[in-house]
Amino acid sequence: MTLSTPELLDRRARLLGPAYRLFYEQPLHPVRGEGVWLFDADGRRYLDAYNNVASVGHCRPEVVQAIAAQAAVLNTHTRYLHEGVLALAERLLATMPAGLQAGDGHAMFTCTGSEANDLALRIAQAHTGGTGLIITQWAYHGVTAPLAGASPSLGPQQPLGSNVVTVPLPLRAPHSEIGPRFAEGVRQAIATLAQRGLRPAALLLDTVCSSDGVLTHPAGWLNEAVNSVRAAGGVFIADEVQPGFGRTGEAFWGFARHGTPAAPLVPDIVTMGKPMGNGHPVAGLVARAEVLAAFGRQCRYFNTFGGNPVAMAAANAVLDVIEREGLQANALHTGVVLRQRLAALGRRHAAIGAVRGAGQFIGLDLVDATQGRDDGFAPAPALTQRVVNGLRQRGVLISATGPEASTLKIRPPLVFTEAHAALLADTLDAVLTELENAA
Amino acid sequence: MTLSTPELLDRRARLLGPAYRLFYEQPLHPVRGEGVWLFDADGRRYLDAYNNVASVGHCRPEVVQAIAAQAAVLNTHTRYLHEGVLALAERLLATMPAGLQAGDGHAMFTCTGSEANDLALRIAQAHTGGTGLIITQWAYHGVTAPLAGASPSLGPQQPLGSNVVTVPLPLRAPHSEIGPRFAEGVRQAIATLAQRGLRPAALLLDTVCSSDGVLTHPAGWLNEAVNSVRAAGGVFIADEVQPGFGRTGEAFWGFARHGTPAAPLVPDIVTMGKPMGNGHPVAGLVARAEVLAAFGRQCRYFNTFGGNPVAMAAANAVLDVIEREGLQANALHTGVVLRQRLAALGRRHAAIGAVRGAGQFIGLDLVDATQGRDDGFAPAPALTQRVVNGLRQRGVLISATGPEASTLKIRPPLVFTEAHAALLADTLDAVLTELENAA
Numbered sequence: 001m002t003l004s005t006p007e008l009l010d011r012r013a014r015l016l017g018p019a020y021r022l023f024y025e026q027p028l029h030p031v032r033g034e035g036v037w038l039f040d041a042d043g044r045r046y047l048d049a050y051n052n053v054a055s056v057g058h059c060r061p062e063v064v065q066a067i068a069a070q071a072a073v074l075n076t077h078t079r080y081l082h083e084g085v086l087a088l089a090e091r092l093l094a095t096m097p098a099g100l101q102a103g104d105g106h107a108m109f110t111c112t113g114s115e116a117n118d119l120a121l122r123i124a125q126a127h128t129g130g131t132g133l134i135i136t137q138w139a140y141h142g143v144t145a146p147l148a149g150a151s152p153s154l155g156p157q158q159p160l161g162s163n164v165v166t167v168p169l170p171l172r173a174p175h176s177e178i179g180p181r182f183a184e185g186v187r188q189a190i191a192t193l194a195q196r197g198l199r200p201a202a203l204l205l206d207t208v209c210s211s212d213g214v215l216t217h218p219a220g221w222l223n224e225a226v227n228s229v230r231a232a233g234g235v236f237i238a239d240e241v242q243p244g245f246g247r248t249g250e251a252f253w254g255f256a257r258h259g260t261p262a263a264p265l266v267p268d269i270v271t272m273g274k275p276m277g278n279g280h281p282v283a284g285l286v287a288r289a290e291v292l293a294a295f296g297r298q299c300r301y302f303n304t305f306g307g308n309p310v311a312m313a314a315a316n317a318v319l320d321v322i323e324r325e326g327l328q329a330n331a332l333h334t335g336v337v338l339r340q341r342l343a344a345l346g347r348r349h350a351a352i353g354a355v356r357g358a359g360q361f362i363g364l365d366l367v368d369a370t371q372g373r374d375d376g377f378a379p380a381p382a383l384t385q386r387v388v389n390g391l392r393q394r395g396v397l398i399s400a401t402g403p404e405a406s407t408l409k410i411r412p413p414l415v416f417t418e419a420h421a422a423l424l425a426d427t428l429d430a431v432l433t434e435l436e437n438a439a
Numbered sequence: 440m441t442l443s444t445p446e447l448l449d450r451r452a453r454l455l456g457p458a459y460r461l462f463y464e465q466p467l468h469p470v471r472g473e474g475v476w477l478f479d480a481d482g483r484r485y486l487d488a489y490n491n492v493a494s495v496g497h498c499r500p501e502v503v504q505a506i507a508a509q510a511a512v513l514n515t516h517t518r519y520l521h522e523g524v525l526a527l528a529e530r531l532l533a534t535m536p537a538g539l540q541a542g543d544g545h546a547m548f549t550c551t552g553s554e555a556n557d558l559a560l561r562i563a564q565a566h567t568g569g570t571g572l573i574i575t576q577w578a579y580h581g582v583t584a585p586l587a588g589a590s591p592s593l594g595p596q597q598p599l600g601s602n603v604v605t606v607p608l609p610l611r612a613p614h615s616e617i618g619p620r621f622a623e624g625v626r627q628a629i630a631t632l633a634q635r636g637l638r639p640a641a642l643l644l645d646t647v648c649s650s651d652g653v654l655t656h657p658a659g660w661l662n663e664a665v666n667s668v669r670a671a672g673g674v675f676i677a678d679e680v681q682p683g684f685g686r687t688g689e690a691f692w693g694f695a696r697h698g699t700p701a702a703p704l705v706p707d708i709v710t711m712g713k714p715m716g717n718g719h720p721v722a723g724l725v726a727r728a729e730v731l732a733a734f735g736r737q738c739r740y741f742n743t744f745g746g747n748p749v750a751m752a753a754a755n756a757v758l759d760v761i762e763r764e765g766l767q768a769n770a771l772h773t774g775v776v777l778r779q780r781l782a783a784l785g786r787r788h789a790a791i792g793a794v795r796g797a798g799q800f801i802g803l804d805l806v807d808a809t810q811g812r813d814d815g816f817a818p819a820p821a822l823t824q825r826v827v828n829g830l831r832q833r834g835v836l837i838s839a840t841g842p843e844a845s846t847l848k849i850r851p852p853l854v855f856t857e858a859h860a861a862l863l864a865d866t867l868d869a870v871l872t873e874l875e876n877a878a
Binding site for chain 1: 441442444447448450451453454455456457458459460461462466467468469470471472477490492493497498500502503506507510511512513514515516517518519520521522524525528529532541542545546547549550551552553554557558560561582583584585587593594596597712713718719720721726728731732734735736737738739740741742743744745747749750
């Protein structure tokens with residue numbers, strides 16, 4: 001017997017308490033997933049254009065089969081020898097630029113992106129002797145206590161850590177100004193830390209700035225800031241939990257788009273998570289051997305479930321699918337088509353502002369057209385909520401991002417096709433038209 | 440092709456780096472698990488008397504099937520409605536004493552015990568306004584930065600947090616002194632925090648003191664300390680990551696052994712993990728509604744994989760097996776038999792000191808018999824290492840615990856039987872006899 005939505009809401013509040021939130025004014029109750037689709041209890045299907053966890057498609061059979069097969073044979077931990085964890089480490093290190101590959105870099109495994117970022121901070125602090133942390137103004141990096149204190153996007157009630165300084169992100173500045181202005185902000189943050197008597201441990205940066213509103217261009221915009229933090233003794237942690245695993249199309253990792261073959265950008269630590277096991281809890285990091293050395297001398301690391309054979313089987317199966325089906329190339333191609341369609345919509349809907357993105361990671365600004373769209377960014381958060389909920393009513397799932405909550409965040413599974421992109425754009429067109437007609 | 444152990448060790452050091460550790464002088468390379476057994480690449484079987492994760496048996500078919508079935512249908516997150524998370528929350532709350540059941544308590548879900556303890560600290564700090572944390576002298580609570588700083592058993596290179604005070608645990612004192620002496624230590628810790636200008640947020644206590652050397656008796660020993668921390672404005676967090684889910688035999692949760700029907704011990708927060716999904720990464724906590732309220736007002740909580748349908752299916756299947764097979768009662772019965780056998784061995788081996796424990800959570804002191812076993816505790820860490828490795832060579836897997844590394848930690852899957860207990864005891868007898876003859 002399936003409970004009704006009001007009954008589920010009542011039970012949820014009673015059993016799970018006040019800290020949980022649901023998506024959408026009319027919450028979704030999916031009971032089945034397949035590819036890019038979720039199906040609710042009434043059999044209605046929804047195009048999932050937001051879920052970067054089910055990156056190779058909901059309930060991808062190859063991944064389900066890998067999990068089931070390994071779970072039936074062995075599932076222990078990394079204090080015993082097992083080839084699965086070594087196979088995955090080798091494959092991940094092979095995706096890295098020179099300086100982070102096997103021999104120069106090491107892989108470590110956790111269960112969640114939060115644990116990966118938390119471990120990265122411990123490694124950075126052991127290496128640098130500093131404690132200061134530099135992040136973007138509306139960053140999200142995780143839910144452990146140190147990371148909640150480094151996630152201003154959790155809201156003003158969540159205080160930042162005393163070791164944390166935020167840097168304004170010139171998201172909508174002319175391309176030529178973004179890099180210099182962000183780097184100048186990082187240098188000011190280093191000075192602020194110094195005033196507090198702190199040395200920088202790390203610049204921790206989501207390489208597409210997911211929660212800040214999605215910043216992907218110009219390529220290389222973050223490099224000067226990385227140089228500045230290194231000059232001050234800190235390291236660069238690329239938080240790839242959202243952009244990683246081919247999503248940005250042009251590269252397997254978000255940071256790699258900012259280097260060139262002649263001058264690759266090489267982070268000191270790369271953290272990863274969400275899509276890594278297509279929903280199975282698996283995450284981890286890759287660190288330069290030199291950066292990991294101090295932590296390795298001081299601390300042992302053990303994560304009960306991290307790196308276990310089932311998690312490794314899931315992650316290896318995800319890599320198999322991405323490689324075999326060329327999903328990074330698909331993300332590049334479909335992303336271009338989708339952004340073109342969204343930009344075309346912008347010529348007919350005054351509320352559509354800038355469309356940013358790389359591959360299948362897209363931010364679309366909704367603006368208050370009455371304020372004049374050429375006079376900077378006039379955010380429209382109420383409209384954005386109406387659009388997100390209107391899309392859900394019409395069977396398309398996305399969400400919003402950015403400090404003004406006025407940017408649509410579009411982040412579909414990598415198996416998204418041109419037809420899905422067309423359905424998404426057409427539905428957005430219909431929602432905006434309906435809202436315009438009602439205004 | 441299976442790699443040899445030296446080849447695996449080389450690859451591991453190269454790929455995973457310096458922070459990982461292996462069990463045993465001759466590391467184990469299991470390739471298959473079933474029930475209480477692990478099988479290595481050569482087909483040799485090992486009695487697993489240490490693994491409390493595979494609590495209902497390695498590769499338990501009902502759990503594997505539940506994971507496989509749910510993974511094939513839907514695996515999303517708690518921002519959509521799903522009945523699995525509600526069903527599990529309801530069952531867990533029903534295992535709690537009055538004051539923590541549905542309506543009075545709420546359940547929240549994470550992926551690891553570390554995440555559960557980290558969240559518990561955030562909740563305790565939001566509720567109390569204090570930041571101080573009181574733990575036992577050789578505690579282990581997890582690997583996030585705040586918890587590594589509250590885990591002295593990670594070793595002296597891992598500094599404790601400036602908000603953390605440890606309390607000596609009178610593990611081998613006469614039973615009548617344990618409670619009063621520990622409570623006095625907690626009151627001194629509260630005073631130490633006050634000298635640092637800090638108020639206590641919580642007493643965080645593994646309710647069997649797993650890493651301190653296993654302390655289970657007398658029942659009620661921790662209650663006076665709990666009263667003292669509450670009188671100072673702090674809360675009591677029962678860390679049930681190791682003792683929970685029936686292992687202690689007398690109760691489903693370790694803390695519950697310390698209450699009576701007339702006067703139950705009711706923690707403010709109960710954290711749980713390891714055996715919860717029989718190897719699947721699932722963990723969580725239950726908190727008094729009143730204690731969770733401040734966190735709920737200030738913060739939202741989302742954990743990408745925490746509470747997802749597959750994790751909930753695994754945890755529900757584990758509860759099914761524990762209930763259907765009476766595994767808590769089995770832990771009680773087998774634990775008694777095992778401790779009797781170990782105590783009997785003590786009459787023939789001078790190196791065997793005290794045997795402590797409840798259900799299938801047992802600590803056995805190994806002592807330096809040349810120092811006289813009646814003159815207090817003369818630890819024998821070198822002997823303990825030889826015994827742990829000697830057991831491994833003879834096909835029985837356990838480990839050691841305690842600040843002196845001189846206590847055997849015996850913590851078998853709940854499906855352990857009398858025959859398995861006999862094999863463990865007989866093998867320990869043989870190892871000790873061999874070491875005595877070689878001395």
